[in-house]
Amino acid sequence: MGAPLNICLLPGDGIGPEVMRQAQKVLDRIAERYGVTFTCHEALIGGAAIDALGTAFPAETLEAARAADAVLLAAVGGPKWETGNPDDPRPEEGLFAIRKELGLYANLRPVRAYDQLIGASPLKPEVVRGSDVLIVRELTGGLYFGKRDRTYDVPGAGPGGAPGQYAFDTMEYSEYEVERIVRRAFEFALQRGKRVHSIDKANALGVSRMWRQVARGVAEEYPQVEFREMLVDNAAMQLMLDPRQFDVIVSENTFGDILSDEAAVLCGSLGMLASASLGDGTALYEPVHGSAPDIAGCGIANPLAQILSVELMLRYSFGMQNAADALAAAVERVLDEGYRTPDLADSHTDPSKVLGTEAMGDKVVEFI
Ligand code: IPM
Ligand code: MG
16 A cells, blocks of 8 residues: 555535535545545635634645645635625635645636436537536636725715725736646647637737737647637637537636536536646645535535545546546446436436435445
């Protein structure tokens, strides 16, 4: 048996701890089947960290994440921390801080229309069947990290010329940041369908015009990969009209955030989407979905996105392709056999096969 693999677990808020428990069961099973040792350490992030320590990203969490071989995060946020006071800490700050501190600039969000779930998508089966898209979202730049401010009592900024508030966020990118994310996208395209769509808003934004120029330069180095450019508004429509035209999509932070939630419609539920955030060091894995405070504690959350995040971790951080394939196959089998969490169920689902969070986790473990 090799050296233990250290995983920093960040369960966070809402359904986070419930889905994280299922991922831990899966890790235990993988450890047993593949003769590896995972040493898991839990740390605080988001609202849970605000409650305990007054900050969404405590220094000890950064230390634990840096010391780990990989980080597995669940979700952060919830109405409890929406205080309306702009000076109060926000759970999401923990997310942005860990992405930035670990340099996780490349966020991979694979979206596949599982044949078994075609009926769970509101789109026509003939449109979604066979869709398989990898969204490569830039994660440490753009609107999320540019210059920003919110000021009060600014003369003329209120209604009717009265004093009022003024706020701004800025979309900023350096050529270097664009180059490295576009290059990552091309590298993934080489291993997949050999097509890259670069998404921007070049007809309106200067940042996008630079993005386009840089992306074209990178594209020239990859003659084996077909390169297409698309404006983000059109891309949003094309994703629903003809998703099979896409293989790898690369875009800036905000556009990637929006397009990935939209793309979830292809596979029927946001509860299926996992993501990998890669930089040059320790990587982080998390579901695309949020903390779903409305169903927290009800035992009905879909744990598959969290479990599939473990699959990505095995693949990209630990080089355990066989274990990752076995985990992916176990999820397929669960779906083949008709098991569904409530978010995936439709009118054809056998009610006896609608499972809660724990039972779904157990099914996956059983099939590994
Ligand atoms: C995501 C989420 C986050 C983001 C939120 C919770 C801040 O939507 O990871 O897609 O916008 O990055
Ligand atoms: Mg999002």
